[in-house]
Every structure is written in structure tokens, then in C-alpha cells.
Amino acid sequence: MTFTIREPKQTETETEERRRLYMELENCIGCRSCLAACTQCGGHEQKNRNYVYDVNPLVNRETMPLMCLHCVDPACARSCPAQAIQIHETGAVLSALVEKCIGCQNCTIACPYGIPKFDEEENLMYKCDLCIDRTKDNIPPMCASVCPTNTLQWLTESEIEVKQSKNDVGNDKWVTSMPYLEGETNVTVNLPGILQGTVKLF
Amino acid sequence: MQRDKFFREIENVNHPNEKLVKTHCSYCGMQCGMNLRVNTITNKIVGVEPRYDWPVTVGKMCPKGVTAYQQTNHKDRILRPLIRDDKSLKGTKEGFREASWEEAYDLIAKNFKRLQDESGKDSLSVFSGVSMTNEKCYLTGKFARVAMGTRYIDYNGRFCMSSAAGGFLRSFGVDRGSTLPWTDIHETDCLFIAGSNTAECHPTSMFRVWAVQERGGYLIVADPRETPIARRADVHLDLRPGTDLALANGILHLLIKNGYTDEAFINKHTNGFDETKEIVKEFTPEFTSEITGVAVDKIERAAEIYGKAPNAIVMFARGIEQQHKGVDNVSAYTNMALVTGKIGRPKAGVATFTGQGNGQGGREHGQKSDLLPGYRKIYDKEAVEHVSGVWGINPEDMPQAGVSAYEMFELMTEKTIRGLYLLCSNPAVSAPNLNFVRNALKNLDFMVCSDFYLSESAEFADVILPSVTWSEDEGTVTNLEGRIIKINKAQEPLGESKPDWQIQVELAEKLGKGKHFSHLKTAKDVAEEFRLASKGGNADYYGATWDKIDEQDGVFWPCKDADDKGTPHMFLDKKFYHPDGKAKICALPYRPPAEEPCEDYPLRLTTGRVVYHYLSGNQTRRIKFLKDMCPDPYVEIHPKTAEKYNINHEEIVRLFTRRGESNYKVKITEAIREDTVFVPYHFGHEQSINLLTIAALDPISRMPEFKACAAQIEKLKSGKVL
Numbered sequence: 001m002t003f004t005i006r007e008p009k010q011t012e013t014e015t016e017e018r019r020r021l022y023m024e025l026e027n028c029i030g031c032r033s034c035l036a037a038c039t040q041c042g043g044h045e046q047k048n049r050n051y052v053y054d055v056n057p058l059v060n061r062e063t064m065p066l067m068c069l070h071c072v073d074p075a076c077a078r079s080c081p082a083q084a085i086q087i088h089e090t091g092a093v094l095s096a097l098v099e100k101c102i103g104c105q106n107c108t109i110a111c112p113y114g115i116p117k118f119d120e121e122e123n124l125m126y127k128c129d130l131c132i133d134r135t136k137d138n139i140p141p142m143c144a145s146v147c148p149t150n151t152l153q154w155l156t157e158s159e160i161e162v163k164q165s166k167n168d169v170g171n172d173k174w175v176t177s178m179p180y181l182e183g184e185t186n187v188t189v190n191l192p193g194i195l196q197g198t199v200k201l202f
Numbered sequence: 203m204q205r206d207k208f209f210r211e212i213e214n215v216n217h218p219n220e221k222l223v224k225t226h227c228s229y230c231g232m233q234c235g236m237n238l239r240v241n242t243i244t245n246k247i248v249g250v251e252p253r254y255d256w257p258v259t260v261g262k263m264c265p266k267g268v269t270a271y272q273q274t275n276h277k278d279r280i281l282r283p284l285i286r287d288d289k290s291l292k293g294t295k296e297g298f299r300e301a302s303w304e305e306a307y308d309l310i311a312k313n314f315k316r317l318q319d320e321s322g323k324d325s326l327s328v329f330s331g332v333s334m335t336n337e338k339c340y341l342t343g344k345f346a347r348v349a350m351g352t353r354y355i356d357y358n359g360r361f362c363m364s365s366a367a368g369g370f371l372r373s374f375g376v377d378r379g380s381t382l383p384w385t386d387i388h389e390t391d392c393l394f395i396a397g398s399n400t401a402e403c404h405p406t407s408m409f410r411v412w413a414v415q416e417r418g419g420y421l422i423v424a425d426p427r428e429t430p431i432a433r434r435a436d437v438h439l440d441l442r443p444g445t446d447l448a449l450a451n452g453i454l455h456l457l458i459k460n461g462y463t464d465e466a467f468i469n470k471h472t473n474g475f476d477e478t479k480e481i482v483k484e485f486t487p488e489f490t491s492e493i494t495g496v497a498v499d500k501i502e503r504a505a506e507i508y509g510k511a512p513n514a515i516v517m518f519a520r521g522i523e524q525q526h527k528g529v530d531n532v533s534a535y536t537n538m539a540l541v542t543g544k545i546g547r548p549k550a551g552v553a554t555f556t557g558q559g560n561g562q563g564g565r566e567h568g569q570k571s572d573l574l575p576g577y578r579k580i581y582d583k584e585a586v587e588h589v590s591g592v593w594g595i596n597p598e599d600m601p602q603a604g605v606s607a608y609e610m611f612e613l614m615t616e617k618t619i620r621g622l623y624l625l626c627s628n629p630a631v632s633a634p635n636l637n638f639v640r641n642a643l644k645n646l647d648f649m650v651c652s653d654f655y656l657s658e659s660a661e662f663a664d665v666i667l668p669s670v671t672w673s674e675d676e677g678t679v680t681n682l683e684g685r686i687i688k689i690n691k692a693q694e695p696l697g698e699s700k701p702d703w704q705i706q707v708e709l710a711e712k713l714g715k716g717k718h719f720s721h722l723k724t725a726k727d728v729a730e731e732f733r734l735a736s737k738g739g740n741a742d743y744y745g746a747t748w749d750k751i752d753e754q755d756g757v758f759w760p761c762k763d764a765d766d767k768g769t770p771h772m773f774l775d776k777k778f779y780h781p782d783g784k785a786k787i788c789a790l791p792y793r794p795p796a797e798e799p800c801e802d803y804p805l806r807l808t809t810g811r812v813v814y815h816y817l818s819g820n821q822t823r824r825i826k827f828l829k830d831m832c833p834d835p836y837v838e839i840h841p842k843t844a845e846k847y848n849i850n851h852e853e854i855v856r857l858f859t860r861r862g863e864s865n866y867k868v869k870i871t872e873a874i875r876e877d878t879v880f881v882p883y884h885f886g887h888e889q890s891i892n893l894l895t896i897a898a899l900d901p902i903s904r905m906p907e908f909k910a911c912a913a914q915i916e917k918l919k920s921g922k923v924l
């Protein structure tokens with residue numbers, strides 16, 4: 001069994017392994033608690049920065065969250081002419097700096113997942129900052145804290161590896177980043193199919 | 203205590219000039235732990251922070267919980283007592299003027315006295331609820347019987363938990379909603395969940411439910427709709443609304459036939475097996491399938507999985523309980539655990555998903571028409587003597603049993619009941635057959651309503667008393683596990699609002715009964731008296747002091763004294779609460795729903811919740827996030843049915859039954875049976891689906907049949923797609 005080997009994070013402290021956002025889409029029940037929680041993060045000014053979609057609303061109740069994947073080489077930041085989108089040392093791709101953002105919306109177009117939102121009134125972009133005031137101290141982001149189903153989790157590298165060894169059966173349902181996504185990401189996504197490797201108890 | 207694999211030590215974020223107050227959610231029976239963020243300069247609640255250290259929910263909350271704090275300082279809060287002099291405005295929001303507490307109390311005392319002088323003690327009534335602390339629930343029962351002196355008290359649990367209570371009492375001799383703690387759920391091997399839209403109604407149970415499947419365990423869900431939990435079930439028993447009893451009997455038939463019974467357990471610890479075996483004999487998979495509409499192979503597969511599972515938990519909710527045979531449904535599903543002996547040990551048992559925050563505690567301590575504190579019966583002479591002692595009254599002065607919630611509206615209509623004190627409930631939305639109920643409220647000579655928002659029911663009141671939200675008072679509630687937990691105060695009451703216990707103490711004085719109440723100066727004082735009143739009853743809270751609750755992360759009742767740590771698992775000694783110590787396996791002949799579809803009303807109407815709203819929506823419809831997510835009700839229809847009626851997605855149609863009608867926007871979905879339509883019930887006025895529902899009551903629990911009646915759809919000429 002092979003694992004994807006990752007470089008250890010620089011910010012890893014001696015006492016506590018750094019954690020990352022990990023998603024299991026199959027668990028989502030569409031409660032949108034993650035959206036409500038996002039408004040509660042310090043500095044979010046009651047505006048949520050994440051999305052939940054009904055996958056097939058006329059057919060069934062399947063839903064999935066769409067979160068910023070915190071790309072290692074983020075298209076939003078690359079496209080920003082004012083260098084307003086900074087990357088935190090933890091890898092979090094931050095929301096545009098208010099004083100730098102010129103409201104050009106390049107980022108909203110550049111992001112392959114449509115994450116950055118635009119506030120028409122303020123003429124400012126805003127996006128998920130991975131609740132940086134929490135995650136800089138390894139405290140789980142608000143959305144992953146409240147998610148009632150563990151669709152959103154805040155896991156250590158080794159916990160993610162255990163998940164991968166169980167769920168990655170080589171059929172593209174385990175999406176950690178390349179080659180499936182645009183580039184390498186700090187967030188790990190598990191598409192529906194997490195039970196495919198499970199052996200029934202009886 | 204009970205820290206499991208989901209528990210992690212996580213530090214909370216504490217913002218500058220803020221403190222965190224540990225408490226629980228104001229809404230459902232999950233009672234998720236939460237921290238309220240309080241600004242230390244303004245002393246106002248400003249937000250929420252997860253409570254990672256609460257062992258049941260480890261920081262998780264649904265969107266209602268996340269936004270619950272917004273209730274407290276909401277612009278719609280009622281800040282002073284309101285009086286309406288013009289009776290012609292009853293049933294509207296109009297005509298209220300602000301008044302002092304003194305004036306409001308005097309007016310209430312004067313009218314209560316007048317009505318009782320004219321028509322006797324029992325011309326007054328109390329309609330209460332269980333979304334409040336045990337202390338308030340307890341005192342409301344005492345207030346009705348001692349201060350008002352009436353027999354007519356009942357509560358909204360009749361629309362919620364009464365069938366579960368009736369079923370458990372019959373099967374086990376005791377009504378504790380869960381025989382095991384929630385921290386057992388993810389460790390069982392099979393969950394059999396009937397009539398629970400768990401993902402929307404008790405979302406924070408879901409990480410434990412999914413964990414069962416991740417371990418290789420099984421999930422079986424019985425529901426007419428493919429709800430988010432049914433979507434991922436190993437077996438989805440997509441039954442016709444109102445046919446649960448046949449399904450449960452059918453599963454029992456197979457468990458017996460295929461040798462999954464535990465003979466030793468049956469012989470030693472139960473009664474009634476032989477009669478039950480006889481009754482379920484005819485419920486072959488084919489016969490069961492004919493009644494329920496569930497495919498034969500699904501029924502067989504479900505029985506096989508449950509039968510083979512080393513440990514299994516049978517769980518259910520309002521889907522099976524809100525029927526005119528709700529009590530039978532509860533006992534019938536409970537039979538599954540009793541014939542297989544999957545009960546009375548960790549990871550195996552039976553549980554109901556309690557709907558309201560204190561749906562468990564609130565039904566145990568005297569708000570029910572025939573109950574006294576500690577789950578004592580009001581017909582029981584010894585019980586009356588014990589409680590009279592605590593209350594300082596003559597046992598002869600204890601009023602008799604009254605009638606159930608819906609029956610009170612019947613007595614209002616015929617003028618036996620002329621006055622009402624309503625608190626913590628909104629029956630003008632949540633009761634069935636609303637045209638009748640709203641008329642009953644309108645016909646009252648005098649009505650007082652205590653609430654923190656002007657609810658649809660408050661619109662019928664003569665006097666409105668401003669009560670507090672859960673965050674402005676303290677006390678205990680009993681969550682869906684049977685665990686007594688502590689709600690803490692985070693803010694002083696807004697405006698002139700007061701907690702209901704204080705209102706009752708002050709009003710008792712005006713009613714000339716002050717000596718039975720005036721010693722109760724704090725919520726803690728009420729708690730102390732209440733523990734004493736419950737002492738020795740089945741639901742014994744005597745040992746559950748507030749200190750112990752803090753130390754142990756809650757106390758499971760029964761908890762008899764200081765040394766008793768409480769009872770997380772029931773029946774570990776295989777002793778049930780019937781006099782002979784045995785549980786009862788119940789022989790239950792099938793009955794169809796009270797109203798079956800016919801030519802004029804060919805569809806089955808069922809109702810329920812959405813994740814964004816709580817009960818009548820009086821609270822959640824005012825929270826912007828929740829309202830934006832689900833602003834209006836809708837009717838769910840299968841595409842094939844829609845095609846038959848020639849109606850489209852988002853078209854407005856007229857939905858009607860023999861009792862009422864309303865117009866709803868159509869939501870087309872394949873996730874519902876073709877013969878069934880669904881409407882959520884959280885909405886007021888002309889949007890209430892309860893205008894259409896039927897008041898067919900269960901003979902034991904007096905629960906109305908919210909979950910099944912016959913309906914018809916009409917395409918509107920102007921029903922344009924919006």
C-alpha cells in the first residue's frame with residue numbers, strides 16, 4: 001500500500017501536529033451549518049464564504065459543500081494585480097487585504113472553483129481565510145467545528161493517511177490534489193465512495 | 203465521563219472583551235453543547251463558540267444552534283407586558299398597548315377570579331410546553347394545581363413525545379427515552395431507524411450514525427421519503443405513511459420465523475411472547491408488503507440484518523409516534539429488541555429522538571394532565587400525599603386529572619373552559635385541525651400568553667407577558683439520552699422581561715396563594731423543591747444536584763441520592779419496571795390510518811420538519827440566516843404524480859383535505875413515494891399545513907395523527923411558475 005508522501009509543514013510545533021481541512025463529501029446532509037458557522041468567525045462580519053450545493057435537486061437529497069481548497073499556487077492570488085491576496089505561513093490563502101483590493105474581480109474569475117465572492121456595496125472581494133484567527137493556533141475552523149456529519153474535518157497528516165489507506169481504491173474517488181485538481185492543494189477531498197473499501201461486520 | 207473517540211481537547215478562541223458562558227442549545231432534544239460569547243463591556247450576548255468539551259456533541263451544531271444566540275437581543279422581543287382592551291381584535295397582531303407588570307397581574311387576577319366565581323375552579327386552563335427548564339416545567343404544574351386550582355393543565359408534548367412515553371411505559375414500565383447514552387451509538391453494529399428524519403431533525407447525531415457504517419455496520423431506515431439519512435441506508439424501507447405497525451409486525455414475524463429470537467431472555471425477562479407470536483403470524487413478508495408498499499426482499503433483508511447483528515439499536519421518532527396508533531407503533535418496534543434480547547446492555551437498546559429541548563424532563567414532572575412530579579400518577583393516593591406534602595396543601599385539594607392538549611380545545615369550544623394561561627407553546631400553528639383550534643382560542647373569555655415574541659397564538663391573547671429566552675435564566679433540562687444537564691445564564695433579561703418561574707411566583711401572590719410560592723426567590727430555589735418533589739418517583743432527580751451535573755457532564759436519571767452517579771444504561775440488571783420485573787412484548791393487531799385515501803382525496807399527506815426551523819417556527823422564522831434558507835413552506839411531490847396533475851416544479855397549487863386548504867409551491871422530487879405528499883409544518887397563518895391535518899387521537903397517548911391523512915391537489919388557474 002502506498003501513501004502520498006508530503007513534506008512536513010514548517011509550522012508544525014513539537015507538541016502538536018498541524019492539522020488540515022479534510023472533506024468527505026459522502027457524509028454531507030445539506031444542513032448548511034457550515035455556512036451559518038462561517039458567519040461566526042472573527043473578522044467575517046457575518047458574511048459566509050463557503051457554498052453548499054444540491055447536486056440533483058429534482059431527484060434526491062444529495063448535497064455537497066464547496067470550500068476553498070487553499071491551493072499551494074493559488075490562481076486567485078496569481079491573478080490579483082494589486083497583490084491583495086496573501087498566503088499565510090500555514091498555507092491558508094487569505095481574503096483580500098481591504099486596503100489593497102481594487103475590486104477588479106480578477107480573482108473571482110481566475111479561481112477554478114469559483115470561491116472568491118464579491119461584495120458589490122463595499123466593492124471588495126472576500127473569501128475563505130481558513131478561519132485564520134483559529135487555524136493559526138491549530139484550532140479547527142468554524143465550519144469543520146460544527147459540521148454535524150464530519151463531512152468537514154480538521155485532521156493531522158497521519159490521520160489523513162489512515163483515511164487514504166482505507167478509502168483510496170484507485171478509482172479517482174480520493175481527490176487530494178494533482179492530477180485530479182488544478183494544482184496541489186492544502187485541503188484534501190474525498191468524493192462520494194468512502195464506504196467502497198469497507199468490509200461489512202457480518 | 204463517556205469521552206469517546208470523537209472527543210478532542212481543543213482550546214476555545216476567546217475574543218478581546220468577551221467571555222464564554224458554557225450552556226446548551228435552546229432548541230431540540232440533542233441539547234448540543236455551546237458557548238455563548240458575551241461582551242464584557244455591554245454584558246450582551248454577541249455570538250457563539252463551539253463547546254468541544256461536551257461529550258455528546260463535541261462542538262457540533264446544526265444551523266439552528268449556530269444562530270440560536272440571535273434570539274436574545276432580537277428586535278422582535280417583547281419588552282413590557284402588553285394588554286389589549288378591544289376583544290374584537292383577537293386573532294390579529296393589532297390593538298396591544300404597553301402596560302406595567304402591576305396592571306397586567308391585576309387584570310389577570312381579576313379575570314381569573316371572575317371566571318372561577320361564575321363557572322367554577324375548572325373554568326381556567328394551562329397550556330404549556332417543554333422547551334423550557336425542568337424547574338419551569340415543574341413549577342407550571344404546581345402553579346396550575348395550587349395557584350389556579352384547576353384540573354385542566356396539559357402541554358405540547360401531546361403533539362410530540364406522548365406516544366413514545368405511552369409505548370415505553372407499556373413495554374418497560376418506565377419512560378426514559380433512551381435506554382443507553384448517545385456515546386454508544388457509533389459502536390453498535392446495526393441501527394434500525396423508523397420515522398426519523400435524523401439528518402434534519404437531530405443533525406448532530408449524524409456523525410455517530412455514519413460511523414456505524416464506516417465500521418462496517420448497517421443502517422436501516424423506514425421512511426416514506428428518501429431523506430438524507432435514508433439516502434445512505436443499507437436498506438430503505440419506503441413505507442406508506444401510517445403503516446408502521448404492519449412493518450414492525452412483519453419484521454417480528456421474520457425474526458421469530460428465522461430463529462433470531464433469544465428464548466432464554468424471552469422466558470426470563472418478558473411476558474406476552476406467545477400472544478404476540480400469534481398476532482404476527484399473518485404478517486408474512488407478502489402480506490406486510492401489501493399493506494406497507496415496501497418490497498418483500500427489503501423487508502426480508504432488514505429483518506435478517508437486525509436479527510444477525512450482535513448489537514443493534516432500534517430508534518424512532520415522530521414519524522411513527524404521531525399516528526393514532528403511535529403508542530402501538532412504539533411498542534411494536536420495541537418488540538424487536540425484546541424478542542431478540544438486544545437490550546439491557548451497552549450498544550444495544552431502544553431510543554426515541556426526543557423532539558423538544560426538554561421533551562424528556564418536561565413530560566415527567568407534572569405538566570401532563572394526569573401526572574405529578576417524578577412521573578407520579580395523579581390517581582395514585584400515595585403520590586398525591588407525597589407531592590401535597592412538598593407543596594404544603596391538603597391532599598384533598600389536589601385537583602383531579604384533566605384532559606389532553608387537543609381535548610382542551612374541545613372544552614374551550616363548548617365553554618367548559620373559559621380562560622387560558624398559555625406559555626412556551628404556539629398551538630395556533632402546532633396543533634392539528636387548526637381552523638377548529640383557532641376558533642377555540644378566539645372563543646375564550648380571557649387569555650394570557652407568556653412568550654418572548656408575539657407568536658401566532660399570542661395574537662389571540664388579552665394579556666401578553668414578556669418572558670425570557672433560554673440564555674437569560676438558568677436551570678436544568680433532560681436531553682434525549684435522559685441526561686440531566688445545566689443551562690446557564692449569559693445575560694440579564696432584556697427590557698422588563700422575566701423568567702416564567704418568577705412570573706408564576708408573583709402571580710400566585712396576586713391569586714392569594716403566595717404562601718406556597720413566595721419562598722422561591724431564585725431558579726435554584728425551584729430546583730431544590732423540585733428535586734424533593736421528584737424523590738422516590740420513577741423519574742427520581744433527587745440526587746441530581748447542579749454541582750453533580752457540572753462535575754459529571756450531566757446526570758442520567760434515575761439518580762436517587764448523593765452517592766448515586768445516575769443511570770446511563772437502563773436495565774443492565776435485566777430488571778424492568780413492571781411489578782414482576784419483566785418487560786412486556788405486546789401483541790398488537792394492525793389498524794390502518796384513521797383516514798385512508800379515497801376517490802376524492804387520493805393522496806397521503808404527511809408533515810414534518812426541515813433542518814432550518816424548530817417547531818412552530820416562532821423563533822427560527824425570525825432568524826435571518828434560517829429564514830433566508832427556508833422562507834416558505836412547500837409541497838413535495840413525486841414527478842410521476844406531478845405529471846398526472848399536470849403541474850410543474852415551483853408552480854403554486856391548492857392542497858386540501860376534509861378540514862382545510864392552503865396554497866403551496868410545488869417541489870418536485872423523486873425522493874418521495876408517488877402516493878404521498880409532504881409539507882413542513884413550521885409556518886403560521888394561512889401557510890400552516892395543520893389547517894389540513896386530522897385530529898384523530900391515539901387512544902392511550904392522545905397524540906393526533908399528524909403523519910397521515912387523505913388529501914387532494916388542485917391545479918390553480920393562476921398557479922404560475924414563479
Ligand code: SF4
Nearest residue numbers: 028029031032034147
Ligand atoms: S455542515 Fe457539513 S453536513 Fe452540513 S452542509 Fe456543511 S458540509 Fe454538509
Ligand code: SF4
Nearest residue numbers: 038128130131141143
Ligand atoms: S474555513 Fe472558515 S472562512 Fe473558510 S469556509 Fe470554513 S468557516 Fe468559512
Ligand code: SF4
Nearest residue numbers: 227230233234264267
Ligand atoms: S437544534 Fe438540536 S441539533 Fe441543532 S444545534 Fe440545537 S440542539 Fe443541536
